[in-house]
Amino acid sequence: MTQSREISLSVPVLARVEGEGALDLEVHGGHIETLRLRIFEPPRLFEKFLEGREYQEVPDMVARICGICPVAYQMSAVQAIEGIFGLAPDPWVRAMRRVFYCGEWIQSHSLHIHLLAAPDFLGYGSVAEMARAHPDTVRRGLALQALGNEIIRLFGGRSVHPVGARVGGFHRAPSRAEVAALQEQVGAALPGAEALVAWTASLNLPNDAQDFVSVALRHPDEYPMNEGRIVSSGGLDIPISDYEAHFVEHQEPHSTALYASLEGRPYLVGPLARLNLNLDRLHTPVREALGRTGIAFPSRNMFHSIVARAAEIHHALLEVTRLLEDYSAPEAPFAPATPRSGTGHGCTEAPRGLLWHRYDLDAAGQVRHARIVPPTSQNQARIEADLRRSLETLGLERDDEALRQQAEMVIRNYDPCISCATHFLTVRVGRR
Amino acid sequence: MAAAKARLAVHKFSSCDGCQLAFLNLGEDLLRLAELVEIVHFAEAGPVDPEAPVDIAFVEGSISTPEDEERIRQIRKNSRWLITIGACATAGGLQALRNLADGPGWIAEIYAQPGYIHSLATSTPIAAHVPVDLELWGCPVNGRQVLGAVRALLFGVVPALEQDKVCLECKRHQAVCVLVAKGLPCMGPVTLAGCGALCPRFGRDCYACYGPAENPNAAALGRRLEGLGLVPEAVARRFLFINNGAPDFAEAGRHWQEQAHDPEP
Numbered sequence: 001m002t003q004s005r006e007i008s009l010s011v012p013v014l015a016r017v018e019g020e021g022a023l024d025l026e027v028h029g030g031h032i033e034t035l036r037l038r039i040f041e042p043p044r045l046f047e048k049f050l051e052g053r054e055y056q057e058v059p060d061m062v063a064r065i066c067g068i069c070p071v072a073y074q075m076s077a078v079q080a081i082e083g084i085f086g087l088a089p090d091p092w093v094r095a096m097r098r099v100f101y102c103g104e105w106i107q108s109h110s111l112h113i114h115l116l117a118a119p120d121f122l123g124y125g126s127v128a129e130m131a132r133a134h135p136d137t138v139r140r141g142l143a144l145q146a147l148g149n150e151i152i153r154l155f156g157g158r159s160v161h162p163v164g165a166r167v168g169g170f171h172r173a174p175s176r177a178e179v180a181a182l183q184e185q186v187g188a189a190l191p192g193a194e195a196l197v198a199w200t201a202s203l204n205l206p207n208d209a210q211d212f213v214s215v216a217l218r219h220p221d222e223y224p225m226n227e228g229r230i231v232s233s234g235g236l237d238i239p240i241s242d243y244e245a246h247f248v249e250h251q252e253p254h255s256t257a258l259y260a261s262l263e264g265r266p267y268l269v270g271p272l273a274r275l276n277l278n279l280d281r282l283h284t285p286v287r288e289a290l291g292r293t294g295i296a297f298p299s300r301n302m303f304h305s306i307v308a309r310a311a312e313i314h315h316a317l318l319e320v321t322r323l324l325e326d327y328s329a330p331e332a333p334f335a336p337a338t339p340r341s342g343t344g345h346g347c348t349e350a351p352r353g354l355l356w357h358r359y360d361l362d363a364a365g366q367v368r369h370a371r372i373v374p375p376t377s378q379n380q381a382r383i384e385a386d387l388r389r390s391l392e393t394l395g396l397e398r399d400d401e402a403l404r405q406q407a408e409m410v411i412r413n414y415d416p417c418i419s420c421a422t423h424f425l426t427v428r429v430g431r432r
Numbered sequence: 433m434a435a436a437k438a439r440l441a442v443h444k445f446s447s448c449d450g451c452q453l454a455f456l457n458l459g460e461d462l463l464r465l466a467e468l469v470e471i472v473h474f475a476e477a478g479p480v481d482p483e484a485p486v487d488i489a490f491v492e493g494s495i496s497t498p499e500d501e502e503r504i505r506q507i508r509k510n511s512r513w514l515i516t517i518g519a520c521a522t523a524g525g526l527q528a529l530r531n532l533a534d535g536p537g538w539i540a541e542i543y544a545q546p547g548y549i550h551s552l553a554t555s556t557p558i559a560a561h562v563p564v565d566l567e568l569w570g571c572p573v574n575g576r577q578v579l580g581a582v583r584a585l586l587f588g589v590v591p592a593l594e595q596d597k598v599c600l601e602c603k604r605h606q607a608v609c610v611l612v613a614k615g616l617p618c619m620g621p622v623t624l625a626g627c628g629a630l631c632p633r634f635g636r637d638c639y640a641c642y643g644p645a646e647n648p649n650a651a652a653l654g655r656r657l658e659g660l661g662l663v664p665e666a667v668a669r670r671f672l673f674i675n676n677g678a679p680d681f682a683e684a685g686r687h688w689q690e691q692a693h694d695p696e697p
Contacts, residue, residue: 049529053669060639064526064674067450067572107457115456115477126478128466142459149457157630159457160450160572161641164634172634417449 007396007403021416023387023407027396035388036252037380037411047370055081055167055339055365062357062372063161068111068417071104071152072350073372074165075226076357080346081167084361085337092330093169094226095323096155100165101225101348102316102323103151107159108351109271109309110148112415113200114141117306120409121203137199140192144313147189151320154182169334179327186320193314194289200310201293205303210389212300212382213262214273217349223281223315224274225349231277232262233298240347243356249373259381260373266381269353270414271308272299283318286311302386305413339365350375352415376416383414438586439486441473443507445493445500446527446555450572451518452476452492458575469582485510488585490578494520494527494555501561508562513585516558517578519571523643524677526571527555531677532685557677566590569624571641571674577626594626597645598638601629610637617657617670622648622680643675650684664691 007027026034046065053061062077063070075097082089089097115127124130131138149159154174156162164170217228231237238246249258276298279287290297290311295304339361346357353375360369390410391403442452455462456477471477472484489511495501508514516522524531531554558564568577584591598620602609607629611618616637620629624642631638650671657667668688671681
């Protein structure tokens with residue numbers, strides 16, 4: 001008698017991910033027959049809503065695609081629109097956009113590490129359970145999350161759907177006193193952020209080296225965030241306007257998210273891909289903190305994503321400190337825009353990875369056509385490839401609960417934002 | 433003998449997840465809330481038990497699939513108080529713009545295989561499907577609003593909600609009126625207070641993310657916006673934005689769209 005079971009597993013609601021999705025797993029004769037990350041969050045049709053809207057409305061509109069990374073949507077959008085208008089942000093605007101964006105990385109990564117991912121590695125169902133046994137760790141994480149939100153609030157008034165960003169710059173410049181107060185908080189948080197890098201590396205992370213292509217932005221002298229060229233670990237190096245010539249999106253029947261591929265193959269975007277491709281752009285203390293973990297980066301272990309997130313929090317805090325040094329408010333926080341027609345591209349590094357926008361505007365600055373490629377649809381094919389090999393490595397003979405836990409942990413590790421991908425997760429395993 | 437803790441659920445429909453962050457961004461108050469009530473379903477935070485009976489159900493997101501319609505009816509049956517949070521759950525959200533257009537046609541333009549997409553032609557608020565006990569407006573709602581609601585309900589009272597307009601918040605904050613001083617097309621005169629007049633305090637015009645205030649004089653504001661130089665189409669867009677499905681704004685938007693296509697002599 002063979003040991004292979006016929007498996008049909010279903011996890012109806014995947015916990016601790018952003019948005020709604022499901023996983024279908026069908027195992028027949030000891031082999032995976034079907035494995036689908038089903039994203040069924042209903043489509044919200046943003047690209048169509050944008051048509052006919054004026055360029056000033058775009059930052060407020062695209063923010064609503066994602067409550068967790070609205071700053072990323074605003075930053076990719078303003079970059080594309082300013083490109084059409086021939087408007088280059090002045091040094092103050094450029095620096096403060098970076099600070100604003102750092103706030104979102106700190107907030108989003110802290111939320112993911114503590115509320116979504118860490119309970120997996122410590123054996124808890126939620127942060128509230130974890131807090132009873134690890135109160136100081138949870139408190140440190142919540143404080144970092146709050147600080148990230150505070151940074152966004154300084155420039156945006158609130159951290160979810162902030163109102164401060166506009167084409168040309170910001171609506172308002174913070175005062176020196178406000179910036180000084182924030183600087184103090186950032187300085188006080190630095191030791192905790194450095195300790196967080198060591199803490200994430202000390203977790204019982206599975207050792208799971210695999211082959212994948214990393215894709216991220218690359219900038220001549222900064223860790224990538226607001227701008228750069230698109231590069232890959234396979235040697236790709238292109239301006240953002242060439243994205244569509246190399247990356248293709250296609251549709252699968254089980255998903256309302258579109259799948260992206262690079263030259264026909266899955267690829268990875270997000271913190272680990274960014275770190276793997278930009279180690280030489282990290283602030284020295286972050287490189288040193290990573291060195292002390294004993295983990296060799298670039299890493300092929302997807303579970304090192306949580307360490308990459310912690311390193312990026314640490315880096316972002318140092319970057320905020322650097323950018324706000326000798327702060328003074330400018331005469332005007334934005335440059336006036338003169339609309340003209342054209343096609344523009346925006347590409348920035350959202351907390352979860354590359355976020356690519358393209359807009360066609362008419363002469364009055366109204367949107368004729370828009371295209372948005374969020375990070376989660378870019379990672380979707382990669383997540384499925386990872387799930388397939390990860391479940392096979394674990395052993396398909398394991399019981400449904402073990403398979404479900406492993407699958408959820410693998411998926412969560414990518415921090416998929418299903419609202420972004422217009423999209424969610426339920427795991428269904430079918431065994432025949 | 434300690435009374436049993438109240439049971440709480442947070443459900444999600446079509447949305448950006450931003451209103452759930454009103455809980456997830458509470459910091460240590462989130463841990464305190466987890467002590468105060470039993471959180472039985474809140475998928476993004478961990479607990480998953482969507483069918484459990486609860487005292488308080490918070491609902492984020494709008495109804496946009498046939499499955500959604502069934503799920504919200506079940507949630508209503510299982511919940512003592514049902515509270516909508518945010519523009520999507522309360523007015524259909526930005527995605528209710530599809531109600532004004534050709535939803536299926538749009539899907540066909542975005543997806544190569546529209547047949548794979550199961551979606552209603554409309555995006556509608558929760559109250560269009562089941563009775564709602566309390567509506568918290570805002571895109572997004574904030575922590576103060578959701579905690580205030582929980583606290584009040586635990587005391588057995590329905591919380592007193594904000595009815596003022598953003599204009600009053602501007603006065604309280606001594607913010608300069610951007611409509612008068614800068615001629616910006618500010619929606620504050622018709623918009624519900626609660627955000628803290630964030631936009632005018634940042635020197636920009638309110639875009640009505642908290643939805644219509646009580647008795648908004650949308651007709652008068654529309655004429656004022658036209659007086660500032662906005663063409664009828666642009667006035668319509670001001671109303672048909674984040675809360676385009678709210679009846680007062682939908683009506684004003686329709687009026688100005690008609691003006692754009694068939695101006696009065």
